[in-house]
Amino acid sequence: MLEGLVGLLLQAEISKAQIEVQDSVDSYYVAKADSATGHVIEVTYDVNSRGEIAGDLEEFRNVVAETLSDSRGWVRANVKFTEVENGGRLHMVLAAPAEVAAASSGCSDKLSCTVKPYVYINDDRWLGGSDSYNELGVTLQNYRRMVINHEVGHFLGHGHVTECETSTGLAPIMLQQSTGLLGCKPNSWPLPNELWVKGI
Ligand SMILES: [Zn+2]
Known part of the structure; x- marks a missing residue:
């Protein structure tokens, strides 16, 4: 238990240090779908x-694979997930x-959470979606895509945003749509101005 905690703290320290080092050495990499460089960031995942989960792990595996390889998703930021x-x-x-x-003091049992390099999708949300989506009749499939893209967005270096896209009214993928849409339209995919990656 203690060992696990130390490991977790150590891991948090390491990833913090990595981000600081990367920030200081000009590695703020901005990738765009129309980037002339064609640079691709390869990310392996397991x-x-x-x-004890009630969700089906194989279904989870399939939805994760579909979402991360979908042409509307982070692949537009030139990230290739394998x-x-x-x-x-x-x-x-x-x-x-x-x-x-239990993963971090910043996580709760009500939501999903990312503690790099772990993305924890909350089994309750996976099976039941969120009130914010359910009230609008958005499908569970689209909720799942949103929560996967949002949490993976944190892994890719994104924090939260709170403003709807001006022209379309869509919620950015990094808006906390699970807790409330703040008047934006639900959206499962990163917006054009979110297609960047930092610190990986
Ligand atoms: Zn978040």
Whole structure:
């Protein structure tokens, strides 16, 4: 238990240090779909569960794969995701709510959470969506795509935003749509001005 905690703290320190180093050495990489460089960032990921989950892990695996390879998604920022059995740079985890809360003091049992290099998708949200989406009749499939893209966005270096896109009224993928749409339209995919990657 203590070992696990130390490991987690150490990991948080390492990723913080990595981000600081990267920021200081001119590696703020902005990728765009129409980038002339054609530079592609390769991200391997593995799929696991944590705690007792009610969701189907194989279904989770399939939706993650579809979402991360979808042409409307982060591939537009020139990121290529490849699933590996284990040892990925990114760990996609379908987690029991208590396990999400235990991952970091910044996480809660009500939401999904990213603690690099782990993306924890909350099993309750995975199965039931969020009130904000359900009230508008948005499909569970689109909720799942949104939450995967949002959390992976954190892995790619994004923080939260709070403004709708001006021209379309869509919610940016990095708006916390699970807790409330702030008057924006629900949206499962990164917007054009969100197609960048930092610190990976
Ligand atoms: Zn978030």
